[in-house]
Amino acid sequence: MPDKHAGLCPRFHAAVELIGKRWTGAIVHVLMTGPRRFNEVLAAIPGISDRLLTERLRELEAAKIVRRDVYAGSPVRVVYELTTRGRELEDALEAIGRWAERWLEAPLSA
């Protein structure tokens, strides 16, 4: 088993680091329901700030998990949506969610 997984460790770690940033799971979760505008994502995640959502979306774009689509018009329409790579995160996020729901108590302060 160590042999098979030796090459996976750095990737596993990179994946968890990516998923584990505050709000990233929530953003991906919201985009699982379909493409959304910035303000729609903002409204769907109580507690996140404009600045942090902008930062996280940029990171997710850089990681090719989220794609930013710009539609011409007046005003220009900007929409965020998951790439295939992003949509395929669903299994992992759900498995973590199930475990967390079953085994972890909600911290007093979110």
Next chain:
Amino acid sequence: MPDKHAGLCPRFHAAVELIGKRWTGAIVHVLMTGPRRFNEVLAAIPGISDRLLTERLRELEAAKIVRRDVYAGSPVRVVYELTTRGRELEDALEAIGRWAERWLEAPLSA
């Protein structure tokens, strides 16, 4: 969907933070194969230091993911094993692993 998941967010975040610490995934992965002594875990994870393994095992004990069993004798035998909570992490770790294997390239430096 936001309603259903509103209470989950802090727990999801806590779970990812726990899993995401460097080496934690590897330690849990090794213990999935059965109870192990400290030196067996150490040998199975190239690159981890004594100090860090001690620290991680203590954190995993505090999180009730790992149990430390001490068997009387001379010398005393100390063995680490996963709790039920720890064994049930398997699905989540495997889902992350599959995604990472499929979508992330191994970083040049581990």
